[in-house]
Amino acid sequence: MSERTLWPQVTPVPLPETLGEQYGTLRAVPVYGITDDITTWQCTDAGGRVRYCKLVREGTSVPVDLADEAKRLQWCGGRLPLRTPAVVEQAGNGNVSWLVMEEVPGEPLHRLKGSVPPAELAACAGSALQAFHLQSHEGCPWSARAPDLLDRAAERVRQGNIVRERDFHVEHSHLTCEEALSLLSSDIPEGSMVLTHGDFCFPNILVDALSRGLSGVVDLGRVAVGDPWWDLAVASWSVTWNLGPGHEDTFFAAYGVQPDRERIAWYRLAYDLVA
Numbered sequence: 603m604s605e606r607t608l609w610p611q612v613t614p615v616p617l618p619e620t621l622g623e624q625y626g627t628l629r630a631v632p633v634y635g636i637t638d639d640i641t642t643w644q645c646t647d648a649g650g651r652v653r654y655c656k657l658v659r660e661g662t663s664v665p666v667d668l669a670d671e672a673k674r675l676q677w678c679g680g681r682l683p684l685r686t687p688a689v690v691e692q693a694g695n696g697n698v699s700w701l702v703m704e705e706v707p708g709e710p711l712h713r714l715k716g717s718v719p720p721a722e723l724a725a726c727a728g729s730a731l732q733a734f735h736l737q738s739h740e741g742c743p744w745s746a747r748a749p750d751l752l753d754r755a756a757e758r759v760r761q762g763n764i765v766r767e768r769d770f771h772v773e774h775s776h777l778t779c780e781e782a783l784s785l786l787s788s789d790i791p792e793g794s795m796v797l798t799h800g801d802f803c804f805p806n807i808l809v810d811a812l813s814r815g816l817s818g819v820v821d822l823g824r825v826a827v828g829d830p831w832w833d834l835a836v837a838s839w840s841v842t843w844n845l846g847p848g849h850e851d852t853f854f855a856a857y858g859v860q861p862d863r864e865r866i867a868w869y870r871l872a873y874d875l876v877a
Contacts, residue, residue, distance in 0.1 A: 615641040615657040615698055625653050625690075625702060634805065637768060639664050652705040653690060654820075657698045663763040665754075665876065668692055668701040671823035674744065675703070678822055682737050685808070685818030708808025708817035712844055722814070723804075724841050724849040728856025730807050730816040731799075731837050739797035739827045746798050746828030748790050748868070752783075755875035759783050770874045771839075782871055791865050793829035800824025801877065802833045803840035824877070831862060835869035 614632035622630050626645035633654075634642040639662035643655040658666050672692040679686055687703035694700060711730075714723060758764050759779045766779065774782060799806070801824055808818040834857065838850045854861050 612636060612641075613638045614643075615639065615659055617643050617645075617655060617657065618695060618698065618700070620695075621645065621655050621700060621702070625655060637662075637664055640666060654687070654703045654705065656701045656703070658700075659698055660694065660696065663765065665758065665763070666823060668694075668699045668823075672701055674822050674825045677742070678825060681741070684734070684737065684816065686822060687820055703820075706808055706818040706820055709811045710805050711807040711809055712804035714809075714811075715844060718814075720845040720849055721852050724845060724852040725856035726809060726814045727802075727804065727807060727837060727841055728853040728858075729814075730809065731802055731833055732857045733816045734799055734802070734819060735796040735830055735833070737797045739795065742797060742825070742827050744826035746800060746824065746826035746832050747795070748792070748829060748832075748872075751828075751832070751869075751872045751876055752786050752790060755783055755786060755872060758875060764875060769877075771870075774871055774874050779875070782875055786868065786872055786875070789864075789868065791829060791831070791868055793831060793865070795827050796830045798824075798826055798828040798830065798833045800826060800828075800832070800836075802837040804844045829865070829869070831865040832869050832872075834859070835866040836873050838866065839870060839873075 612635045614635055617630055625647055627648045629646040631644050632641050633644045639659040641657050644652060645655055646652050658668055669692055672689050675687055675689050679688055685706050687706050690702040690704060692701045711723060711727060764779050799819060801821055806819055806821040809815060810817045838853050841849050841853045
């Protein structure tokens, strides 16, 4: 995640001075953020060691719990053969909470745009997700099963924590939160269970720059047991966001499935309500 992927309208959450002094004495740069409430900083100390500091403003309605994310990272680090971020510390100061993580080797998939043909990147994403879904979910205590996602969505709607202009993609912008929830409630999918990532998008997929094989994954705050179409729906969406239209079929072929349009639609709408 070394390339800056801050949205132009986003104001980064300031890095607390104590974190800068401890982890960013050589350099500290905000490298990822899509809202004003969450920013990831790349911090390099005097010895050249790189760590990533994820900051979340206290009181935000964005559904990010860094204490919970730290627990999921620790679970993954102790069980998965894939490289995942090791937790350095998780704390807060009353204004922001933070999660400091070690760097994971590998090239974020979005950084290969322009140097690798789009069809190859789409296939790489499909193969990477297939590899992730082959990991064992035995003992995983978190659930992303469709009924649990629906419960989470209903709770966010009830609490008024969804900002449609921020949370809804253009495909769903015509819906109210209540209409979206009603659509999800009318047809809840059932499926096989795998270990799901929950946000398998290009910046979170790390690959070997030469072999294009999956070398690691980041942003594991939603890792859970769930329907593989939870990840397939969002990852294929990310293919279009990053590469433009016309490459999702290549992604699905590399994963080894035919697109299930009904499940894709259900899980993409669920994503806008819970993520």
